Amino acid sequence: xxxxxxxxxxxxxxxxxxxxxxxxxxxxxxxxxxxxxxxxxxxxxxxxxxxxxxxxxxxxxxxxxxxxxxxxxxxxxxxxxxxxxxxxxxxxxxxxxxxxxxxxxxxxxxxxxxxxxxxxxxxxxxxxxxxxxxxxxxxxxxxxxxxxxxxxxxxxxxxxxxxxxxxxxxxxxxxxxxxxxxxxxxxxxxxxxxxxxxxxxxxxxxxxxxxxxxxxxxxxxxxxxxxxxxxxxxxxxxxxxxxxxxxxxxxxxxxxxxxxxxxxxxxxxxxxxxxxxxxxxxxxxxxxxxxxxxxxxxxxxxxxxxxxxxxxxxxxxxxxxxxxxxxxxxxxxxxxxxxxxxxxxxxxxxxxxxxxxxxxxxxxxxxxxxxxxxxxxxxxxxxxxxxxxxxxxxxxxxxxxxxxxxxxxx
Numbered sequence: 001x002x003x004x005x006x007x008x009x010x011x012x013x014x015x016x017x018x019x020x021x022x023x024x025x026x027x028x029x030x031x032x033x034x035x036x037x038x039x040x041x042x043x044x045x046x047x048x049x050x051x052x053x054x055x056x057x058x059x060x061x062x063x064x065x066x067x068x069x070x071x072x073x074x075x076x077x078x079x080x081x082x083x084x085x086x087x088x089x090x091x092x093x094x095x096x097x098x099x100x101x102x103x104x105x106x107x108x109x110x111x112x113x114x115x116x117x118x119x120x121x122x123x124x125x126x127x128x129x130x131x132x133x134x135x136x137x138x139x140x141x142x143x144x145x146x147x148x149x150x151x152x153x154x155x156x157x158x159x160x161x162x163x164x165x166x167x168x169x170x171x172x173x174x175x176x177x178x179x180x181x182x183x184x185x186x187x188x189x190x191x192x193x194x195x196x197x198x199x200x201x202x203x204x205x206x207x208x209x210x211x212x213x214x215x216x217x218x219x220x221x222x223x224x225x226x227x228x229x230x231x232x233x234x235x236x237x238x239x240x241x242x243x244x245x246x247x248x249x250x251x252x253x254x255x256x257x258x259x260x261x262x263x264x265x266x267x268x269x270x271x272x273x274x275x276x277x278x279x280x281x282x283x284x285x286x287x288x289x290x291x292x293x294x295x296x297x298x299x300x301x302x303x304x305x306x307x308x309x310x311x312x313x314x315x316x317x318x319x320x321x322x323x324x325x326x327x328x329x330x331x332x333x334x335x336x337x338x339x340x341x342x343x344x345x346x347x348x349x350x351x352x353x354x355x356x357x358x359x360x361x362x363x364x365x366x367x368x369x370x371x372x373x374x375x376x377x378x379x380x381x382x383x384x385x386x387x388x389x390x391x392x393x394x395x396x397x398x399x400x401x402x403x404x405x406x407x408x409x410x
Contacts, residue, residue, distance in 0.1 A: 004125045008133060010180055011117060015137040017076070017174030018109070021148030022167040023083065025257035026156045028240040030087075031095075033160070038241060038367070040092065042359015044099045045237050049352025051103035053345050068116035069183040071108050076174040078105030083168035087161030103348075107341070115336040118328045120182065130328060134321040135271030142268060142317070146261030153254020209342045218330060220391035221284075222343050224382065225323055228287055229347045230354035231378040235312050237355050241367035242305050256306075260313055267314035271321050280326045281392040283319060288383040290315065295375020302368045326392070 023030075031041050082102040089095060117134060121127040148170070155162035212218045240253065248256065274283050294311045297304045324340070331339050361370050385391065 007120065007124065007181070010177060011120075011133075012137050012140045014072075014174050014177045014181070015141045016144045017170055017177065019141055019144045019148055019170060020167060021145030021257070021261065022152040022155065022163040022170070023086075024145075025149050025152050025240075025253045026160075026163055028237070029253070030156075030160055032241075034090075036092070036095075038238065038363050039359045042237065042355045042357075042362070044095050045233075046352040046356035046359070047096050048099040048103045048106075049233070049348045049355060051100040052107050052348035053352065055104050055107035067183050068112050068119075069178055069181060071112045072116070073175055073178050075105045075108030075112070076171055076178065078102070078108065080168045080171040080175075083164050083171060086164045107344075112341070114324050114328070114340050116181075118336065127328075131275050131321040131325040132272040134324065135268045135317075138268040138271075138317055138321070139265045142261045142265035146258040146265065149257035149261060150254045153257075156254075209339065212331070212339050212342070215330075216389070217393040218327065218339075218343075220385070220389040221323070221326060222346050224284065224385055224389075224391040225319070225343075226346050226350035227378055227382050227385065228291065228319075230350035231291065231375060232312055232316050233351035234354040234358035234374065235309070235371065238358065238362050238367045239305075239309050241362070242371070243309075245366065245368050246303050246305055248306075260310060263310050264313045264317045267317045271318055274318055275322055275325070280322055281394075283322050284392050285386065287315070287319070288379050288386060291382070292376055292379030295372050295379070297372075298368065298375075299372035305368055305371065308371070 028041060031044075032038075078101060082098055082105060086098060089098060114134070117137075118127055118130050121130055121133065148166070151166070152163040155166060243253070243256070278286070290311075294308050298308055327340060327343060328336070358370070358374075361374075
């Protein structure tokens with residue numbers, strides 16, 4: 001038990017190196033200060049999301065075939081390299097290319113890190129603790145991000161490149177930590193020398209995605225989550241211009257972002273509480289009224305955009321591990337990272353579409369004025385989807401597809 005706990009603490013240490021706190025509070029301002037408009041900013045963030053879509057299947061496949069740890073190492077290396085180069089490029093094409101590379105780094109980790117944690121818990125601890133441990137990992141990440149956000153604001157005033165370089169160094173620290181973690185493989189020898197027969201091929205990866213997409217219990221949950229992911233993403237992308245529009249000085253962004261992280265860290269500690277008391281169905285059912293009311297409030301008083309941004313982050317932090325627990329419980333070990341990456345692919349597509357369209361809408365209507373309309377619209381669409389499809393279904397009602405495509409009953 002003590003060795004398992006020490007392993008979990010090393011997992012938390014790796015999560016900390018994934019902090020984006022140094023650069024996030026100044027990322028949009030950095031591009032605006034270089035003369036780029038909100039339309040272009042929406043474009044490069046959309047490129048990032050679409051590049052993740054293109055990268056999800058091959059990176060998820062590599063996570064299954066090559067092993068989780070190797071995939072995570074590549075992801076950390078891509079991320080560190082991109083951040084180190086970010087302050088020094090000076091053209092639109094270069095920033096588009098960097099966001100493609102950045103997306104590859106994210107794709108190597110999305111799905112893979114969730115699959116790694118779930119399978120380690122299966123082997124050494126208790127997989128039913130996934131949501132709780134993942135939530136605590138998010139807490140550690142967010143507390144680190146709060147401290148680095150304040151530092152990032154200070155560093156930006158000293159030199160605009162410093163927040164990006166500091167974050168590149170933090171990302172690079174994750175690589176040696178990863179080599180202290182067990183290399184969980186998707187396919188293991190069963191003792192009869194038949195491990196080679198369990199290798200997950202590209203064709204099987206695509207077939208696994210098709211089979212899982214055919215399951216209503218998986219398909220509609222992902223579609224429902226993607227709807228709110230698009231709203232979350234477009235709000236995050238244009239929150240700095242919105243804060244500027246309501247009078248927040250640039251110097252206060254680091255402190256506000258630190259507060260964002262601390263509140264989100266507190267929200268992360270409630271994941272187990274919400275899951276225990278409301279269940280997956282209750283958590284996701286509340287998204288419709290909660291988002292509708294929160295975004296509508298901005299139409300009454302623009303300054304309410306500040307609590308809206310706190311709300312937006314907190315809800316995302318709570319729902320992510322609950323969503324992944326739900327999906328993990330319905331997947332077999334072989335192909336787990338591929339299917340989770342496929343879900344991330346859909347979420348990335350939703351984010352990219354929202355940012356691509358949102359950049360133009362924000363330029364036309366303003367970074368605060370567009371929020372009530374988009375928020376209430378998405379909440380209404382989510383309510384209709386909930387009534388029409390019942391996206392969250394109990395295990396007893398859900399058909400299971402095993403590692404090789406055979407169907408059964410959960």
